[in-house]
C-alpha cells in the first residue's frame with residue numbers, strides 16, 4: 195500500500211508550487227502529526243525530547259535538524275512561518291512576539307553602530323519611537339522623510355545609509371509609496387529596502403515583486419483579523435533571515451505556539467476577509483465623499499487620490515483603512531465619534547469589526563504640533579478601519595455621527 199505522503203511532514207512545498215495566495219493561505223506550511231489531524235496541531239511545549247544522548251548532541255550541534263526548545267524551534271510557530279513565507283513569495287520567515295519585535299529583530303540583526311536609516315515619516319508611531327529613541331542610543335541614526343517625495347529620499351542618503359524603511363499605504367492618510375523607485379535608490383546605495391506590509395497583507399500586495407528585500411508584518415492586525423493576539427513576522431531571503439533568527443534565538447522575543455495557531459486559523463480566511471474589507475471601504479469612502487459635513491476623504495481607491503494609479507499597479511485592492519476630515523475641529527471630530535453606537539471606538543485596526551479613532555489625540559498624540567501638521571494629522575481627522583459588517587449598517591451608524599454634527603452646530607447639544 196502506498197501512502198500519499200509520509201506522516202509527520204509538511205505538505206511538500208513542491209506540491210503547492212505555482213498555486214495562488216488564496217490556496218497557500220489555507221494549505222501552505224501545515225505540519226500533520228501521526229494522529230492525522232485535519233486542522234493544524236498546536237504544540238504548547240517548551241522543550242522536546244531526544245531518542246538518545248547522541249541525538250541530543252546532534253541536534254545541539256546543528257548536525258541534525260529538529261526541535262530543541264520553543265524559544266527558537268516550535269512546530270506550530272514554524273507552520274505559521276512557512277505559510278506566510280509562501281504567501282509573500284519569500285524564502286524564509288521568522289515569527290516574533292509582536293510587530294514591533296519583528297522590526298526590532300530586523301534592525302538588531304542587520305544594522306550596527308554607525309549605520310544610517312532613512313524612514314518614511316508616515317510610519318506607525320511606535321516604529322518612529324523605536325528608531326528615534328532606542329536605536330539612536332546604539333549609534334544607529336535615522337532620517338525621516340516624506341513618503342512620496344523622492345527628492346527628500348535622495349538628499350537624505352549618506353555613505354553609511356544601510357536601510358530604507360516604509361509602510362505603504364500609510365496610516366491614516368493612505369499615501370502610497372513608489373516601491374520600485376525606492377528599491378532603485380536602495381540598490382544604488384547598497385542599502386536594504388524594508389517594507390511593513392501590514393495594511394495590505396500578501397493578499398493585496400506582494401512587495402518582493404516590487405523590489406523589497408525584507409517584509410515585516412504586525413500579525414496582530416489583518417493576519418489574525420479578529421483582534422485576539424499580538425504577534426509579528428519578518429520575511430526575506432535565507433541569508434538575511436538566518437541573522438534575524440539568530441537574534442531571536444539569542445534575545446527571545448518569541449511568538450507563542452498558541453498565538454501562532456490563532457494566526458494560522460486567521461490566515462485561512464485572510465483572502466476572503468480582505469476582499470470584504472476592500473469592498474466595504476471603497477463603498478464607504480464614496481458615500482462619505484457625498485456628505486455635506488465631510489471636507490476630504492483619504493482612500494487610495496478614490497479615482498482622484500494622488501497615487502490612485504500607482505496603488506492600482508502595486509495593489510490588487512485598496513485595503514480596509516480610510517480617513518476623512520469633518521467640517522470643524524477636535525470637538526466636532528469627537529462629537530462625531532461619540533455619536534456612533536455600533537462601531538468600536540478603539541485605535542486597533544484590521545479587525546472584522548469596524549473601528550473608529552481620532553488620530554491626533556490617540557495614535558499620533560505623541561507628535562509635536564509641528565510634526566502633526568507636517569504629517570497631515572489635523573484635529574478634524576477621523577480614521578475608520580472598515581470591518582466586514584453589512585455596509586448599510588455601517589452607513590446607519592456613521593449617519594448618527596452626521597446627525598450629531600448638525601445638532602452640535604445648532605447648539606442643541
Ligand SMILES: *Cc1c(COP(=O)(O)O)cnc(C)c1O
Nearest residue numbers: 292293294318390392412414425
Ligand atoms: C500595529 C502596527 C505595528 C506594530 O505591531 P504590534 O503587533 O502592535 O507590535 C507595526 N506596523 C504597523 C503598520 C502597525 O499597524
